[in-house]
Amino acid sequence: MAGFETEKLLAGIRDWVEHETPTDAPQAVSGLMAKVATEAASFGARVQRIPGRDGFGDHLVVRSPWGAEGEKGILVMSHLDTVHPVGSLERMPFRVEDGIAYGPGIYDMKGGAYLAFSALREIAGEGRNTALPITHLFTSDEEVGSPTSVALIRQLAAEAKYVLVTEPAREGGKIVTARKGAARFEIHVKGRPAHSGARHQDGRSAIEELARQILVLHAFTDYARGVTVNVGTISGGTRANVVAEEAHALVDMRVPNPAIAEEMVAKVVGLTPVGPDVTITVTGGLNRPPYEKLPGIAALFDHTRALAAEIGFDLQDLKTGGGSDGNFTADIAPTLDGLGVDGKGGHTNYEQLYLESLVPRARLLRRLMETLE
Numbered sequence: 001m002a003g004f005e006t007e008k009l010l011a012g013i014r015d016w017v018e019h020e021t022p023t024d025a026p027q028a029v030s031g032l033m034a035k036v037a038t039e040a041a042s043f044g045a046r047v048q049r050i051p052g053r054d055g056f057g058d059h060l061v062v063r064s065p066w067g068a069e070g071e072k073g074i075l076v077m078s079h080l081d082t083v084h085p086v087g088s089l090e091r092m093p094f095r096v097e098d099g100i101a102y103g104p105g106i107y108d109m110k111g112g113a114y115l116a117f118s119a120l121r122e123i124a125g126e127g128r129n130t131a132l133p134i135t136h137l138f139t140s141d142e143e144v145g146s147p148t149s150v151a152l153i154r155q156l157a158a159e160a161k162y163v164l165v166t167e168p169a170r171e172g173g174k175i176v177t178a179r180k181g182a183a184r185f186e187i188h189v190k191g192r193p194a195h196s197g198a199r200h201q202d203g204r205s206a207i208e209e210l211a212r213q214i215l216v217l218h219a220f221t222d223y224a225r226g227v228t229v230n231v232g233t234i235s236g237g238t239r240a241n242v243v244a245e246e247a248h249a250l251v252d253m254r255v256p257n258p259a260i261a262e263e264m265v266a267k268v269v270g271l272t273p274v275g276p277d278v279t280i281t282v283t284g285g286l287n288r289p290p291y292e293k294l295p296g297i298a299a300l301f302d303h304t305r306a307l308a309a310e311i312g313f314d315l316q317d318l319k320t321g322g323g324s325d326g327n328f329t330a331d332i333a334p335t336l337d338g339l340g341v342d343g344k345g346g347h348t349n350y351e352q353l354y355l356e357s358l359v360p361r362a363r364l365l366r367r368l369m370e371t372l373e
């Protein structure tokens with residue numbers, strides 16, 4: 001247990017941060033996967049690389065040296081892709097100031113990924129093993145909704161007794177025991193074009209119709225029920241003097257549980273025109289199902305909280321509107337999320353982690369690996 005040191009952990013995190021890995025740069029992401037695979041093999045882990053496809057990088061499965069084939073174990077999930085484009089390091093280089101380390105992806109989530117990796121390496125390096133075998137999955141496409149990893153995630157979750165996700169902690173070190181589901185929609189309105197001077201009355205403005213639909217959509221927001229709808233982009237029309245034939249919008253919706261998800265998705269898909277002679281086409285749907293703090297998750301949280309108390313900190317949990325790969329596993333195996341580093345600024349140019357969180361959080365991950373059975 002004495003093994004973790006802030007400086008050593010930080011050096012390892014720095015190394016991963018300084019290898020830039022935007023989701024849409026598959027070779028860069030695969031490069032870091034290769035490096036992690038080499039590091040994992042050096043402490044006896046069994047590694048498997050799943051070649052990238054559809055413009056994404058490789059995924060990597062690291063299995064503890066112990067554990068039999070088919071034995072249910074602990075699945076640790078981390079993504080190594082970030083939202084920061086290549087070259088971000090020049091504008092926001094890794095740096096440490098007043099107990100805070102900055103860098104692209106340091107908080108979401110290379111910090112947490114590295115802590116869990118270090119916990120497994122420590123246990124293996126001491127020649128110990130744990131009651132349950134440990135599988136650490138590193139994915140390359142989380143930041144765009146995990147299109148090429150979701151099947152693998154669900155397959156590995158089905159082989160797991162517990163799932164631990166190293167997304168960052170939030171709001172003062174809280175971990176995540178419930179997440180809203182996320183839906184995405186594209187709205188396409190088709191009207192009828194007309195000369196806006198000579199034949200205005202013949203036109204059916206797609207823009208006017210979309211404007212009305214936006215009000216309908218935004219009225220679906222219900223904070224008390226945990227439903228939010230956001231029309232995030234709009235476009236349409238061609239010129240000021242043409243009644244717009246087409247208009248589009250991209251919509252994000254968050255829902256707290258499966259029943260409300262079903263109800264609200266049906267409402268959006270079933271949008272009907274407000275005005276005459278226009279058509280509305282809605283595509284899309286739920287891309288990350290919601291998960292709630294089910295009894296198995298509550299028990300796992302209580303266990304984790306007791307471990308944190310032994311280490312010396314008070315662990316709280318929360319429910320968040322943000323999605324993660326935990327959304328794909330919570331209905332399969334008890335899932336705890338937000339076990340990564342504490343900090344703030346995910347997806348921004350001031351992404352940061354708090355150095356004082358590194359050792360306690362690494363210890364917590366290690367204790368979870370050692371005590372779950």
Ligand SMILES: [Zn+2]
Nearest residue numbers: 079108109167
């Ligand atoms: Zn993340």
